[in-house]
Amino acid sequence: MRYSKLFAPTLREVPAEAEISSHQLMLRAGMMRKVASGVYTYLPLGWRTIDKISDIIREEMNNAGGQELMFPIIQPAELWQKSGRWEVYGAELWRVKDRHDRDFCLGPTHEEIATSLILNDVNSYKQLPLMIYQIQNKYRDERRPRFGLMRGREFIMKDCYSFDRDDAALDVSYHLMYDAYVNIFNRCGLDFRPVKADNGAIGGSSSHEFMVLAESGEAEILYCDTCDYAANVEIADCGKAEIVKEAQLPLEKVLTPECRTIIDVAEFLHMDTMKTMKALFYMADEKPVLIFVRGDRMMNEIKVQNYLGATLFYMGTEEDLHNAGLTQGFIGPCGQNVRVLLDREVAESANLCCGANEEGYHLKNANFGRDFQGEVGHFRLVEAGERCPDCGGSLQSARGIEVGQVFKLGTKYSISMEASYLDENGKANPFVMGCYGIGVGRTMAAAIEQNHDENGIVWPKAIAPFQVVVVPVSEKSERQMKAANDLYAGLREKDVEVLLDDRAERAGVKFKDADLIGIPLRITIGDKSLDQGLLEYKERKSGASGSLDAADAVSEVLRLLEGIE
RNA sequence: CGGGACGUAGCGCAGCUUGGUAGCGCACCUGAUUUGGGAUCAGGAGGCCGCAGGUUCAAAUCCUGUCGUCCCGACCA
Numbered sequence: 057m058r059y060s061k062l063f064a065p066t067l068r069e070v071p072a073e074a075e076i077s078s079h080q081l082m083l084r085a086g087m088m089r090k091v092a093s094g095v096y097t098y099l100p101l102g103w104r105t106i107d108k109i110s111d112i113i114r115e116e117m118n119n120a121g122g123q124e125l126m127f128p129i130i131q132p133a134e135l136w137q138k139s140g141r142w143e144v145y146g147a148e149l150w151r152v153k154d155r156h157d158r159d160f161c162l163g164p165t166h167e168e169i170a171t172s173l174i175l176n177d178v179n180s181y182k183q184l185p186l187m188i189y190q191i192q193n194k195y196r197d198e199r200r201p202r203f204g205l206m207r208g209r210e211f212i213m214k215d216c217y218s219f220d221r222d223d224a225a226l227d228v229s230y231h232l233m234y235d236a237y238v239n240i241f242n243r244c245g246l247d248f249r250p251v252k253a254d255n256g257a258i259g260g261s262s263s264h265e266f267m268v269l270a271e272s273g274e275a276e277i278l279y280c281d282t283c284d285y286a287a288n289v290e291i292a293d294c295g296k297a298e299i300v301k302e303a304q305l306p307l308e309k310v311l312t313p314e315c316r317t318i319i320d321v322a323e324f325l326h327m328d329t330m331k332t333m334k335a336l337f338y339m340a341d342e343k344p345v346l347i348f349v350r351g352d353r354m355m356n357e358i359k360v361q362n363y364l365g366a367t368l369f370y371m372g373t374e375e376d377l378h379n380a381g382l383t384q385g386f387i388g389p390c391g392q393n394v395r396v397l398l399d400r401e402v403a404e405s406a407n408l409c410c411g412a413n414e415e416g417y418h419l420k421n422a423n424f425g426r427d428f429q430g431e432v433g434h435f436r437l438v439e440a441g442e443r444c445p446d447c448g449g450s451l452q453s454a455r456g457i458e459v460g461q462v463f464k465l466g467t468k469y470s471i472s473m474e475a476s477y478l479d480e481n482g483k484a485n486p487f488v489m490g491c492y493g494i495g496v497g498r499t500m501a502a503a504i505e506q507n508h509d510e511n512g513i514v515w516p517k518a519i520a521p522f523q524v525v526v527v528p529v530s531e532k533s534e535r536q537m538k539a540a541n542d543l544y545a546g547l548r549e550k551d552v553e554v555l556l557d558d559r560a561e562r563a564g565v566k567f568k569d570a571d572l573i574g575i576p577l578r579i580t581i582g583d584k585s586l587d588q589g590l591l592e593y594k595e596r597k598s599g600a601s602g603s604l605d606a607a608d609a610v611s612e613v614l615r616l617l618e619g620i621e
Numbered sequence: 622c623g624g625g626a627c628g629u630a631g632c633g634c635a636g637c638u639u640g641g642u643a644g645c646g647c648a649c650c651u652g653a654u655u656u657g658g659g660a661u662c663a664g665g666a667g668g669c670c671g672c673a674g675g676u677u678c679a680a681a682u683c684c685u686g687u688c689g690u691c692c693c694g695a696c697c698a
Contacts, residue, residue, distance in 0.1 A: 065631080067632055067633090068647060068659065069633045070633080072691080074691095084632095092690095146696090148697080200692095200693095202692090207698090208698095211698065274697090458697080459698070495698030496698085498698060530656060562658090562659080562660065563658070564656090564657075564658040564659055567658045569659085571658090582657060592657095
């Protein structure tokens with residue numbers, strides 16, 4: 057590509073709307089432009105990288121046995137009504153009507169469509185396993201689109217669906233995909249970690265997320281410093297801490313006027329917050345429930361919701377609180393009429409302080425079993441520094457960008473959509489499914505988050521829009537242009553993606569742009585070195601520079617490229 | 622959806638308090654001089670000041686509404 061013809065409008069200044077590096081750099085490097093909130097045009101440079109990532113994904117998916125196809129974006133409401141998600145998915149589902157006032161949606165994901173395809177065209181165990189995937193735009197009417205491509209309303213996703221005859225076969229498919237994902241993100245040059253994850257709205261039995269480690273990541277992960285345990289904080293577990301044995305003291309009711317928060321109470325009674333418990337009041341499918349965790353801990357909504365199996369789950373309003381007959385600020389588990397969930401730490405600790413269910417009073421030395429009852433479980437967020445649940449090592453915290461997720465769906469969709477196959481005995485069984493997603497644009501953004509410096513993007517070679525940029529210092533110098541054109545032609549012949557900066561710009565501008573758009577290798581052609589029969593190179597990432605023989609430039613460049621990651 | 626902020630040229634901003642009909646830097650076009658890390662000078666093009674009402678002789682500026690955008694929280698590739 058000749059730079060003079062390339063449509064890549066670079067910006068010197070950072071657009072005010074962009075907050076994080078990847079968003080700023082994609083705009084500055086002329087890779088994309090915003091059309092509406094969470095909706096973007098990919099310009100040629102951005103699209104080339106999207107293409108490179110897509111190609112890597114395709115190769116690995118095909119190697120794992122996947123077959124590419126293309127589902128429609130527009131999907132009829134009936135399919136979603138059948139699976140039950142037309143109601144459950146909520147406002148995020150982008151609903152549209154046709155001219156006959158019939159309901160459709162723009163696909164946020166394709167479990168329904170995939171299942172309905174298989175339901176019609178796959179009938180026998182002999183056709184299994186089957187793995188189908190596509191790379192396509194997805195639509196989610198996000199409450200808050202954010203950070204450019206990180207969270208858009210329209211985004212490019214690779215989604216894959218596996219159909220197997222039983223759980224054991226699903227295991228095989230799942231691991232094939234898991235390994236393919238590891239390969240994909242490695243090939244994209246990303247520093248990432250697969251972590252255990254919640255299944256969320258998609259449902260199913262188990263799941264892993266692939267997290268690219270970055271400070272700007274929206275997710276918090278915990279990983280063990282000793283073994284390979286790693287999990288999203290939403291579902292992270294921890295090993296047991298030693299409980300200091302303590303004799304149970306008599307229950308005592310104390311006056312605590314105006315002490316409505318844990319901090320107030322702890323200060324007023326001169327005790328540590330870890331000797332208190334706090335009450336969280338939620339509505340689960342319209343029924344009130346109280347969750348108690350130690351005063352210094354945070355409740356884990358996901359774990360509680362999963363435990364309750366609730367679809368509608370939200371923190372109770374003051375009205376809900378009133379209806380349940382609770383006194384805000386003084387809620388305790390003793391003699392409680394509302395359903396009580398106790399974090400296991402609360403059940404295991406002795407002599408905690410809790411609300412007395414009476415305005416202005418708390419109870420000291422409350423003990424599980426003796427003074428209060430409840431369903432015990434793991435209902436709190438695990439924190440960095442706690443014990444690894446697998447090996448007892450220390451858990452570390454990191455932030456990550458979720459670029460992919462693999463799910464074991466089981467029979468959730470095949471049962472609701474009545475998709476089954478006949479086994480050897482002629483008996484109908486529901487397909488056992490898995491689904492596997494990769495955010496392609498998000499992967500690109502994550503790669504930039506992880507690979508940039510003050511001058512711009514530093515692309516990993518595998519996903520750079522061009523591998524080499526050839527920069528003649530002056531486009532007016534005939535011999536520079538001759539050398540540049542020769543090298544350009546030679547590299548193209550070797551299938552190297554090369555950009556020839558033939559613009560009538562000063563060298564400084566060309567260098568700045570080359571750095572900004574992040575081309576891994578730059579070849580500079582100037583009179584000084586040409587006089588000695590040499591060209592100059594500079595590696596974007598390492599900054600390493602030197603000369604190479606002009607007469608043998610093509611093979612020298614190929615050799616240099618070999619050494620760049 | 623709750624909280625906060627902002628909409629003035631492609632991008633970054635000033636002007637608004639105290640109303641008088643729009644300005645700066647970058648980018649863009651022409652010419653000259655330059656030419657190895659975002660050149661200099663001269664000339665030029667580009668804006669219904671988000672939109673709609675209202676107040677006023679007069680509105681970018683004051684008032685109301687509306688739309689859009691961004692950030693923080695609850696949700697997810």
